[in-house]
Amino acid sequence: MKRRIIAIVAAVVLAIAGAGLLLVYVKGADARAVAGAQPVYVYVANKVVPAGTTLKDAQRTDLITRTKVAQEARPAGAIDWVGPDNNALIALSDVQAGEFLMESRFGTTPIGEKAIEVPAGKIAMSVELSDPARVGEFVTPGSRIAIYATHKIKLIGEDKATKQINDLDLRGTTILLPDVQVIAMGADPLSAPTTTKTEDDEESANTSRDSAAKFLVTVAVTPKDAPRLAHGITEYTLYAGLRGPDVKISKEDGANDITVFDKDVADLVKEVGQ
Secondary structure (H helix, E strand, O other): OHHHHHHHHHHHHHHHHHHHHHHHHHHHHHHHHHHHHOEEEEEEEOOOEOOOOEHHHHHHOOOEEEEEEEHHHOOOOEOOOOOOOOOOOEEOOOEOOOOEOEHHHEEOOOOOOOOOOOOOOOEEEEEEEEOHHHOOOOOOOOOEEEEEEEEEOOOOOOOHHHHHHHHOOOEEEEEEEEEEEEEEEOOOOEOOOOOOOOOOHHHHHHHHHHOOOEEEEEEEEOOOHHHHHHHHHHHOEEEEEEOOOOOOOOOOOEEEOOHHHOOOHHHHHHHHHO
16 A cells, blocks of 8 residues: 555656656747847848958948848858958958858958959959049949040031131040949059150150059940940040949030030030131
8 A cells, every 4th residue: 555655656756847847848948949039130242242342342332231130040150240340351252142241251362363253244344543533442342433534526517617626626524334333443553654754844744644553443344335445445534433322424414625614615616617
């Protein structure tokens, strides 16, 4: 009888202990589930982040977005903050749209011989610009720029007034390409040509202009725009402008030696023809 009672008591104790252990396990599982579901920050690429793009520029140009995911869904090594400590790091290779930004994908020097990736359907072309013409150091890989061309103005016509206008050797500036993507920047200025100085003022001025540092800006253009840019590079003086949000650039926008002072070429033709 005593053995039966002891067995019953032992069974009850074991049942209570088992229930307690089960309760502890369930509570622990709930706690782990809640912890795993806690949202944490990560960065995700909205668009392709080209190799060589700094974290700062990727953030400034909206190539990346900071968002929240469940803690258990955050991959180890994912970047959760962009600040002074890491915003100068560059993409070592292209980061595709939708990818998490990983610490291992960013560093100080691009990996491999191919430092740039040309976007699909585009052609990479390099433009030589002076420091002011490339907007100083503010144009970086990932930037969107407009390219302007300064050229001679030649009116079509055989009348006397038109010929006299053409003899004035007027120059104008118009938009060549309103929106192109920068995919790489020359790290160092190109060697400037040297010219022997003379006492001639004009020669001295030319020397000063020639000695200005030149930089290479590599852009991605469509096959249709590539010949236009090539012609502009070989025949005209080019200048770049950094595009701002929602900017609208018209092909009709432009200026020349006459209109820059709010005058009209047609009025000049009339004046010359009189």
